[in-house]
Amino acid sequence: MMYDYYILEEGENLDSVCNLLHLDKKTIMDLNNVTNENDIRSGRQIKVPINDANYYNTYTIERGDTLYGIARKYNINPELLASMNGLNMEDYIYPNQEILIPKNNYSYYITKDGDSLDNVATMFKTNVPNLLKDNKTIYLTEGQILVHQK
Numbered sequence: 001m002m003y004d005y006y007i008l009e010e011g012e013n014l015d016s017v018c019n020l021l022h023l024d025k026k027t028i029m030d031l032n033n034v035t036n037e038n039d040i041r042s043g044r045q046i047k048v049p050i051n052d053a054n055y056y057n058t059y060t061i062e063r064g065d066t067l068y069g070i071a072r073k074y075n076i077n078p079e080l081l082a083s084m085n086g087l088n089m090e091d092y093i094y095p096n097q098e099i100l101i102p103k104n105n106y107s108y109y110i111t112k113d114g115d116s117l118d119n120v121a122t123m124f125k126t127n128v129p130n131l132l133k134d135n136k137t138i139y140l141t142e143g144q145i146l147v148h149q150k
Helices: 014-021 025-031 067-073 078-084 117-123 128-134
Strands: 003-007 045-049 056-060 098-102 106-110 145-149
Touching: 014 025, 014 045, 025 045, 067 078, 078 098, 078 106, 117 128, 128 145
Parallel strands: none
Antiparallel strands: 003 045, 056 098, 106 145
């Protein structure tokens, strides 16, 4: 699942964030490896899924599939495929599991510590306003997936 980050403002909690972003509480707790919802409180940065179908297609895992094999089939970077889906390369994938496949008309970048809007825009060969238009929220925290329409 492709994800973004959200920082809880003063007075927000898991319920208010779920209502605001129209997300399921269990999904957010699982994505952030949290078992007690009270651990998600103001000031905390959490991962939240992005449900914008413009950025990706879905693929249903079949028996015998591997992340490497799927990446090769769609001519995409296997690390990008794993990151977009909240997986590590060694994670088990199972039949009937749905994963996201990046669309061909977008470029994707996983942010690193120290990235700036200017650096990422230059890497995408675009400008900051276009980068902001293509991405709803940019925190530039390590591991955020940014997109740019080619």
